[in-house]
Amino acid sequence: TQLLEQSPQFLSIQEGENLTVYCNSSSVFSSLQWYRQEPGEGPVLLVTVVTGGEVKKLKRLTFQFGDARKDSSLHITAAQPGDTGLYLCAGVRFEGAQKLVFGQGTRLTINP
């Protein structure tokens, strides 16, 4: 059972366009993290959102945590080829350790 549904799973757009990736769940999480993964490497943390309704910006990337702490979105403005990669959302739970529940991932391709 996939507790976090991430969409779309694949997205190919032109440089300069805007895009949004969604991460939805019926479960409440302590926080939500977004990771980016390059081919042949492990995921690297981009941001953590903790408070319901929280918005964080990282240059052209805007991350939002839903008011009920069940969903999140990643919006990229004026996408660039350097944004190409696999983006993963992960819900955080504390059950003996910090357990991450990952979405399926969004493979993003930005074409020049």
Next chain:
Amino acid sequence: DAGITQSPRHKVTETGTPVTLRCHQTENHRYMYWYRQDPGHGLRLIHYSYGVKDTDKGEVSDGYSVSRSKTEDFLLTLESATSSQTSVYFCAISEGLSSYNEQFFGPGTRLTVL
């Protein structure tokens, strides 16, 4: 970069053989995790450790065992590998239990079971 290494980086084995993957950290972090990554599933937690000799199961633990005899090493063992265990395996470490704690991931091990 967090000091996490995984070995081997690639392995091809046959069904029924035992396989051990090693994760080594130089950060002295308390928590260590093993995940597998498969298309359409993201990463799924196999086992985790919250201290030396303290381990517990994750969501996909069947067919896997782990051991942690030293802070820096976390071993994942497939007692009798099956084709369904063909995957990319990632080790991760984290320092504590804050909501802001980041998990640092190793480079991964690509395992193929024929």
